[in-house]
Amino acid sequence: MGTCEHCGMMLIKKSELSYEKKENMKIAFYLQDGVEVLDFAGPMEVFAYAGFDVFTVSETKEPIVSQGILKIVPQYSIQNSPKADILAFFGGNSEAAFSDEVVKWIKAQQDIQYHFSVCTGAFALAKADILDDQTATTFHNALNRLETDFPKIQVVKSVRFVDNGKVISTAGISAGIDGALHVVAKIKGFNTARRIAYHMEYDKWIPQEGLLLSENPYKGYIDINYINDYTGIYEYTNGKSIQLYVDSKDSSLYARLDSQDYPLFYIERDVFTDLNEDTVKFMRDDKGIITDYKIGDSVSEYFKKLN
Template sequence: MKKTIENLILIFLLFFIINLNLYSFNTGVKKKVAILIYNGVYLLDFCGPLEIFNDTMLDDTSSAFEVYTVSPDENSIKSHTHTLIKPDYTIDNCPQPDILVIPGGNLNLTRDNPEVAKWIVEVEKKSEYVLSVCTGAFILADLGMLNGLEVTTWYGAREKLKKKVPSIKICNDKRFTDNGKIVTTAGVSAGIDGALHLVEKMFGKETALKTAKYIEYENFK
């Protein structure tokens, strides 16, 4: 009897999730994606996922996502390539996202900015997914969000991440890892794979493949 009840609960939850995504599709409600940017951020780390989410279409006229950048304050940030970028929001006025993207760059971001650390923790609680790209995994590690998980990061930093969080399982042969809510990716360009994976989780394989084809990205199958 107990197992039957558990199975019924699982079926109900699956039905609810499917219908929630269908509701978003039918009503034109876009999933919100917040991409954290800051001084020293790696450009492709956040531009790759931004491009994926921005280009994902549910039909010829309906975008699947509303994508915006957010930074610690209203000043323009300077990427590691010295590109100046004006954020859409600050951590003080950013809408609650469904997906939070944490790109790599400054490994001391949350230690140097306790306000940013607090913001990430609060946003994570209400988000559906958190996607770390490249060394963005270190930001999540500092906040205790990777404990016991299967993770990846840029290949040159995996040993360092393992020493930082001994309880994690480092994956050297994956472009991304999926722990349910938290998805981590390998270095830089792997953020594209992680973003496409989330598109697939939320809107199906066909939609993800269409997006990959649109940007002529052949690694995603």
């Protein structure tokens, strides 16, 4: 694919970022007139890279305008929208956006595996009774309104997202990216979500900032008690050295080479993969101390740990 003429970064096809070869889930993005751009565009980027089948729906197929700037032509209306596995709703003009007809459509959807909201998109789920007896969050300026208007909802503040299991809500705007990465981690695994965050150059994701009320997709990854065993300086190719360190944001291992950081993805004890999906295997001595590593299953060259 070549390299970017501006920054020199290697260009790759979007399809190459669909790391997991699972059947693609279909996600309906409900977009209303006045929808916040980043509310939906951030999660759309995440889900597209993850290989999900994303399509847009609105009350009608008439063009809508996001933030008075971006004109959007919905692919479907609520009258002809195909079946989805995930329904997603976003903020912007939310007080007028979710009409009785839209709420009726939400309630009529069958076999939905997950409901997902960003910002004041939570009001769509609230009006459809989907958040009844659930815990949820929303945009900081709308938290009190959600709590007052829908007393059956346990509204929480100062979290990036809330995961009830099948219903995930996020705080406002950029928090939608965090919530979407979390959904990817739930469905396709933490390593896939980390790969996507790295390729998007989204270094603000801290999985622990979410409130998890269901199965934790990060368990066994960010709580490895021996992760610091791998840190240190190692030999690398062409006489270079490489530094391995643990980033506190996601409690995961990274390699620093030529002032650039690259994630390593935990598979099992002493076994990781790199961005090229090559195996990185660490060796220990009789005392359990790491001595060296090798890259690739068939490569016999070992690189020593220097300190």
